[in-house]
Amino acid sequence: MRFAKRMEPLKGLLTMEMNMRLARMKAEGRDVINLGIGDPDFTPPGHLLQVMKEAVGNPDYHHYPSSYRPEPLRKAIADWYRRRFAVDLDPATEVLPLLGSTDGLFMIHFCLLEPGDVGLVPDPSYPSYEACVNMTGARTERVPLLPENAFLPDLDSIPSEAIRAAKLIWVNYPNNPTGATATPDFYRRLISWAKENDVAVVSDNAYSEVYFDEHRPVSFLEFPGARDVGVEIHSLSKSYNCCGWRSGMLVGNKDLVAAVGRIKVHSDRGMFYPLQLTSVQALNSPADLMAGRNRIYQERRDLLVQGLGPMGFKVYSPKATFYLWAGVPNGVSSLDFCYQALEKANVWMIPGFLYGPHGEGYVRIAFTQPVERLAEAVRRLEKFLS
Numbered sequence: 001m002r003f004a005k006r007m008e009p010l011k012g013l014l015t016m017e018m019n020m021r022l023a024r025m026k027a028e029g030r031d032v033i034n035l036g037i038g039d040p041d042f043t044p045p046g047h048l049l050q051v052m053k054e055a056v057g058n059p060d061y062h063h064y065p066s067s068y069r070p071e072p073l074r075k076a077i078a079d080w081y082r083r084r085f086a087v088d089l090d091p092a093t094e095v096l097p098l099l100g101s102t103d104g105l106f107m108i109h110f111c112l113l114e115p116g117d118v119g120l121v122p123d124p125s126y127p128s129y130e131a132c133v134n135m136t137g138a139r140t141e142r143v144p145l146l147p148e149n150a151f152l153p154d155l156d157s158i159p160s161e162a163i164r165a166a167k168l169i170w171v172n173y174p175n176n177p178t179g180a181t182a183t184p185d186f187y188r189r190l191i192s193w194a195k196e197n198d199v200a201v202v203s204d205n206a207y208s209e210v211y212f213d214e215h216r217p218v219s220f221l222e223f224p225g226a227r228d229v230g231v232e233i234h235s236l237s238k239s240y241n242c243c244g245w246r247s248g249m250l251v252g253n254k255d256l257v258a259a260v261g262r263i264k265v266h267s268d269r270g271m272f273y274p275l276q277l278t279s280v281q282a283l284n285s286p287a288d289l290m291a292g293r294n295r296i297y298q299e300r301r302d303l304l305v306q307g308l309g310p311m312g313f314k315v316y317s318p319k320a321t322f323y324l325w326a327g328v329p330n331g332v333s334s335l336d337f338c339y340q341a342l343e344k345a346n347v348w349m350i351p352g353f354l355y356g357p358h359g360e361g362y363v364r365i366a367f368t369q370p371v372e373r374l375a376e377a378v379r380r381l382e383k384f385l386s
């Protein structure tokens with residue numbers, strides 16, 4: 001096969017190797033505690049499963065999605081943004097349902113970038129941003145997220161030649177992998193910077209509904225001028241414990257929303273109608289539907305923070321997301337540390353370098369396991385490190 005050049009930068013081999021190693025250990029009967037999983041261990045709310053079940057059972061609901069009216073889901077998304085963030089969106093032009101936020105995340109690069117352009121990507125960050133920038137033939141410029149800046153990008157430190165060639169900047173708060181959240185001041189500054197430099201902002205708000213105490217995350221679109229310069233992606237995956245459904249949304253700048261819509265006409269035929277009906281139901285749920293789940297995540301977070309800190313991990317207690325970002329004790333590389341912890345303690349964490357060079361020296365710990373398993377993981381790591 002003679003593959004296209006755009007395939008060259010696609011990585012993922014190491015992740016495959018890690019998954020194979022975990023599967024092998026499981027097959028050998030080893031009780032590995034996997035703290036790498038970015039998929040909630042909770043089930044979707046029962047009333048949503050019921051809606052899905054009934055809709056799937058209706059023989060009339062299995063045609064191409066274009067056979068059904070698109071308005072109800074678009075309206076439910078706009079209503080949810082109004083209730084949750086006080087952001088008014090036109091359902092017809094400023095809202096596009098996605099097959100999970102990954103769908104829009106991928107397409108948006110092909111709307112904006114071509115060879116010679118630059119995509120500004122946080123470092124560390126969710127690896128798909130960089131992979132997609134590189135697939136378009138554009139160049140990735142990594143923008144460091146440093147603990148001294150509360151893991152927010154320092155826009156003034158981006159080299160001016162990179163800004164001149166940049167067409168897009170990714171921001172992701174609440175953040176994977178660091179668990180950091182953004183401040184209103186940051187978004188205001190970002191919007192004026194984007195205007196000044198004519199760079200489109202893409203805000204990834206996939207984790208906005210997993211948060212603790214009164215720290216309810218904001219949306220980039222809440223701030224004046226946001227929809228002139230950018231869009232936001234959001235997803236039901238983490239909000240309602242349903243990563244497998246593939247239901248998300250792109251909202252904001254109508255030109256960009258329309259552009260992604262034009263590509264999607266050719267890449268998919270829209271969302272399975274029973275999933276549309278279930279998504280409408282989910283978005284119209286009471287605001288406190290997931291409060292109990294968030295309290296459980298919080299209990300897990302506190303257990304990890306209290307347990308790992310004294311062992312020498314430099315922990316950054318998150319206000320949102322189900323990830324704990326932690327500096328590795330002893331100064332060994334993140335990959336060595338994770339492999340050693342796997343071999344000697346049967347605990348798996350994700351090495352931070354997978355999220356970019358500035359992730360080196362850290363591990364990402366997902367608290368998508370029951371509190372008893374997390375307590376056991378802490379005991380094993382304590383023994384391993386002593």
Ligand SMILES: Cc1ncc(COP(=O)(O)O)c(C=O)c1O
Nearest residue numbers: 038100101102126176206235237
């Ligand atoms: C930061 C971030 N963005 C987007 C996604 C994709 O989520 P989905 O496609 O399920 O909406 C993930 C998944 O883990 C993520 O961590």
